Amino acid sequence: MQIRPTTGEEFDVFVDTLHAAFARFPETPATLWSALEEDRGLFAMSEDGRPVGTAAAYSFELTLPGETVIPVSGVTAVGVLPSHRRRGALSAMMRRQLADFRARGEFLSVLLASEALIYRRFGYGPATYTHRLTVQRHQAAFAVPRTASGSIELLRRSDCGEILEEVYDRYRRARPGALSRPHRWWAEGAGQSPISTAPRYIAVHRDADDVPDGYACYSHTAPSTLTVDEIIAADDAVSTALARFLLEHDLITEVVFKHCPPDHPLRWQLEDFRAGEVSGDTDWLWVRLLDIPRALTARGWFTDGELVLDVEDPALGEHGRYLLTVRGGEATCVPTDREPDLSLDASDLGSIYLGGTLPSKLVRAGRVRAGHPDAGVLADALFRAERSPHCLHWF
Numbered sequence: 001m002q003i004r005p006t007t008g009e010e011f012d013v014f015v016d017t018l019h020a021a022f023a024r025f026p027e028t029p030a031t032l033w034s035a036l037e038e039d040r041g042l043f044a045m046s047e048d049g050r051p052v053g054t055a056a057a058y059s060f061e062l063t064l065p066g067e068t069v070i071p072v073s074g075v076t077a078v079g080v081l082p083s084h085r086r087r088g089a090l091s092a093m094m095r096r097q098l099a100d101f102r103a104r105g106e107f108l109s110v111l112l113a114s115e116a117l118i119y120r121r122f123g124y125g126p127a128t129y130t131h132r133l134t135v136q137r138h139q140a141a142f143a144v145p146r147t148a149s150g151s152i153e154l155l156r157r158s159d160c161g162e163i164l165e166e167v168y169d170r171y172r173r174a175r176p177g178a179l180s181r182p183h184r185w186w187a188e189g190a191g192q193s194p195i196s197t198a199p200r201y202i203a204v205h206r207d208a209d210d211v212p213d214g215y216a217c218y219s220h221t222a223p224s225t226l227t228v229d230e231i232i233a234a235d236d237a238v239s240t241a242l243a244r245f246l247l248e249h250d251l252i253t254e255v256v257f258k259h260c261p262p263d264h265p266l267r268w269q270l271e272d273f274r275a276g277e278v279s280g281d282t283d284w285l286w287v288r289l290l291d292i293p294r295a296l297t298a299r300g301w302f303t304d305g306e307l308v309l310d311v312e313d314p315a316l317g318e319h320g321r322y323l324l325t326v327r328g329g330e331a332t333c334v335p336t337d338r339e340p341d342l343s344l345d346a347s348d349l350g351s352i353y354l355g356g357t358l359p360s361k362l363v364r365a366g367r368v369r370a371g372h373p374d375a376g377v378l379a380d381a382l383f384r385a386e387r388s389p390h391c392l393h394w395f
């Protein structure tokens with residue numbers, strides 16, 4: 001299967017081929033793909049010279065534990081026509097992408113997986129998680145006092161100017177697992193709400209100096225339901241103020257918070273713990289390390305320690321054993337021939353990298369081999385992040 005880059009003039013053919021892979025028709029909103037980067041698309045070509053598969057990548061920044069911000073490629077728009085599946089088109093595009101990402105000097109790539117069975121073979125592992133929280137409004141009395149000072153203003157999405165972009169950008173730099181939303185996305189209204197300009201109400205929180213420091217994007221989705229696309233806030237106090245605002249909405253029986261991180265405190269703030277029901281617990285960002293020493297030394301670390309990792313990477317045909325040493329928040333990572341504490345494959349390393357998946361869980365699951373009984377919990381302490389990584393950007 002021949003793989004070739006797309007050209008700027010082929011955007012329509014690219015989107016048509018992608019839509020056919022998903023059995024969608026062109027009425028899918030045109031803005032959904034409008035942030036695609038012209039020079040980062042690939043076609044898989046059939047023998048008779050027709051495009052039968054697509055893949056692309058966005059240029060994002062990802063925040064690592066310790067508030068380090070790094071460039072990453074975000075794999076997207078992957079599709080192969082149903083008539084040409086299981087002949088290696090995806091595998092050929094993935095091989096090409098991994099080589100391209102390394103050539104760009106990147107040491108990490110990320111994606112959102114349409115199905116969980118597709119991407120492990122290419123070295124990606126689920127690394128951040130998200131869930132939906134449905135709160136019955138009439139049971140939602142708070143058990144904790146109000147702490148945020150400031151005010152809330154109600155706007156329509158179309159009247160927000162650059163407020164959302166600025167608030168999101170400050171938030172994402174401090175949250176492990178969060179991706180940038182490049183200006184191009186906001187300018188194009190690309191992707192999903194609130195970047196897309198689909199009708200939404202936006203509750204903007206401003207601090208005591210009137211500077212926006214949080215927002216909630218929501219709409220009325222069923223006769224008495226408010227669905228919240230996202231709450232983005234500088235800190236927990238602002239996030240709670242926005243959640244209170246939504247839960248005080250008259251004529252509403254339930255509020256659905258679509259995207260909550262695993263460490264979301266809201267249920268613990270309510271008098272009635274059962275007023276909030278968790279559902280839709282799912283993986284979100286999948287991570288793949290392209291250069292293990294660079295990736296391990298780039299993130300922040302919060303506990304001193306040493307760990308020998310033996311990593312098998314079948315997709316790249318590579319194998320390495322590394323000594324990771326953390327002292328005072330700084331890590332070194334060098335090849336070693338010491339006996340491994342953990343033996344794992346690249347996708348499981350991707351899963352534990354941001355601190356959102358406990359290594360000991362993967363040991364208990366039988367995915368990762370521990371060299372001695374304490375290895376799993378030792379790795380848990382080492383890999384933990386300052387808070388659970390979370391990503392809510394759709395791409």
Ligand SMILES: CC(=O)SCCNC(=O)CCNC(=O)[C@H](O)C(C)(C)COP(=O)(O)OP(=O)(O)OC[C@H]1O[C@@H](n2cnc3c(N)ncnc32)[C@H](O)[C@@H]1OP(=O)(O)O
Pocket residue numbers: 021022075076077078079080081084085086087088089090091092111112113114115117118121
């Ligand atoms: C980041 C994103 O964009 S996510 C979106 C992914 N796209 C979609 O879900 C759209 C619908 N699906 C498709 O277009 C195709 O089925 C794809 C892209 C998932 C797979 O493309 P193909 O060209 O058929 O994959 P390819 O032939 O390279 O398969 C490689 C291997 O993965 C396996 N595989 C591929 N797709 C799947 C799947 N959905 N479930 C389980 N295994 C799969 C194949 O069996 C093969 O295994 P093998 O190496 O053991 O033989």
